[in-house]
Structures are given as structure tokens and as C-alpha cells.
Amino acid sequence: MKGDYVSLRRMKDGDFELLADWIGGRVGTYGAGSPHFIRPEDLSRGADTFLMVVRNGGERIGVVSWRQLQYVGSYELGVAIGDESAWTDGYGVEAVLLLLQYIFHARNAHRVEMKAGLFNRQPMRMVTQGVMVLEGILRDYYFLDGEYHDAVVFSLLRDDYYELVRTLQLQPDTVPQAEKREAFKVFQEYLANRPQDHLSLLLNRGAGLGH
Incomplete structure (x- = not known):
């Protein structure tokens, strides 16, 4: 799956090692409130399915992920840009749009959700730019730098996604x-x-x- 700036591809040899390094640093802090020191093999065997985010030039810069929730067609999504120099270049938003295309347009999803701490400015931009719909606030969900922080839950239903396709003039058809x-x-x-x-x-x- 290829966008204007990034592509999504399956994980290959060495990708889970790189992901584990990212999660053990600042990426883990922004995504989960603290670094997570996890083994690459645990990531490859977990409930999440990962795709590598690759800049259109071959450089690995991040991952997207999904896991099925209680009901068929309901998913929790994640995105992490591991290359800190690429955090404000819009790669994460495009990666999420490509993942949404796959989840809704190829896997027949009904609902997807994401969570993010209110200290994490990049996901907040996705909410304020209308890519996803704000659904609720989880009070004191993360503990970071000696204090608690709220998290937000944002989501899309199937109809929301196709309205987004029309609004942004996306072309999801393969x-x-x-x-x-x-x-x-x-x-x-x-x-x-x-x-x-x-x-x-x-x-x-x-x-x-x-x-």
C-alpha cells in the first residue's frame, strides 16, 4: 500500500528488533507513557499485527498496528513514527489513512478506535484536523514525569470513513x-x-x- 510519501509493508527480518528499540525509547514514552523494554520475539507473537511504515525511498521510519477487539469488525489501531526527525512531516497521518483504507476497504471493518495521551501533540492533530472523531476522555490514564495525564479515545465508524474519503477526495479502490x-x-x-x-x-x- 503506497501513499504520496510513505508505504506500508509486512514486517521482515530485523523489523521487530528495530521496533523494540523504538518502543524502549522516546517513542514508547509518547505512545504508552513510559518506555517499554520488550523483546522482539514478544512483539512478533503478540495480539497486534504490525506493518512497517517506509518512506518512499526505502527508509524505515515507523509502524502501524491493529488488533481485533471483542466483536468481529471492531479494531484498535496504533501508529508510531520511530524516526524523531520525521515526527512533524505528516508521515504518521498518511500512514494512518493507508491503514484505514486497508481496515475498512479490504477487511470490512465496522468500527476502529485509537487512544492517545493528552501530552502527545501529534495524535491531537489528527483529532483537530477531523481525521477521526473524538469519543471520550480517560481520566488519569497515563503516569508520566511524576504526574497523571488524561488520554482521549477517538474513533471512526464505517460511514464516517467513507465520508472522510469523500471529503478528502481519497481513492481507496485497488x-x-x-x-x-x-x-x-x-x-x-x-x-x-x-x-x-x-x-x-x-x-x-x-x-x-x-x-
Whole structure:
């Protein structure tokens, strides 16, 4: 999956080691309130599915993740830009948009949510720019620098996502609509030239198998 500035790809050898390094530093602090010293193998075996965020030039700069919640079609998403020099360049927003495209448009999601501490300015920009909908506040959710901080929950429903697609004029289709219409037209013309009972004949042939 490729955007204007970044692409998402599956995790490869060495990616989980890099992710573990990021989580053990400032990225872990911004994402979870403190560094998390975790083994790469634990990340690869956990409940989260990760995709590497790669700048369109090949450099690994972060990850996105998702996990299914209690109900089918309900997911919690995450994003972390590990390269601190890229924190204010919009890569995280584009990575989230690409992940939303995959989750809603390819996996038939109904609802997604994200959480972020109120000390983390980058996710707050996604909320204030209208990419996702503010849903609630979790009081004293994180403990950072000797004090408690609130977190916010923001989400999108399926209809919200497709309204976002229209508003931002996104083009999430993998197969262009014109190709889909052409394929349907070809098949429609094929059926028009078949006998009217063509499908019935095929079914009757199948009904005689095994006797």
C-alpha cells in the first residue's frame, strides 16, 4: 500500500528488533507513557499485527498496528513514527489513512478506535484536523514525569470513513471502478449471447453427478 510519501509493508527480518528499540525509547514514552523494554520475539507473537511504515525511498521510519477487539469488525489501531526527525512531516497521518483504507476497504471493518495521551501533540492533530472523531476522555490514564495525564479515545465508524474519503477526495479502490464496470459489461454481453436456459442446463448437469 503506497501513499504520496510513505508505504506500508509486512514486517521482515530485523523489523521487530528495530521496533523494540523504538518502543524502549522516546517513542514508547509518547505512545504508552513510559518506555517499554520488550523483546522482539514478544512483539512478533503478540495480539497486534504490525506493518512497517517506509518512506518512499526505502527508509524505515515507523509502524502501524491493529488488533481485533471483542466483536468481529471492531479494531484498535496504533501508529508510531520511530524516526524523531520525521515526527512533524505528516508521515504518521498518511500512514494512518493507508491503514484505514486497508481496515475498512479490504477487511470490512465496522468500527476502529485509537487512544492517545493528552501530552502527545501529534495524535491531537489528527483529532483537530477531523481525521477521526473524538469519543471520550480517560481520566488519569497515563503516569508520566511524576504526574497523571488524561488520554482521549477517538474513533471512526464505517460511514464516517467513507465520508472522510469523500471529503478528502481519497481513492481507496485497488481495482479502478472503470475496470470493474468493464468486467461486468463483458460478462453481461456473454450472458446475452447464451441460451436463456444456459445456467439451468449447467445446474442440471451437476445434479446428475454421483448417480
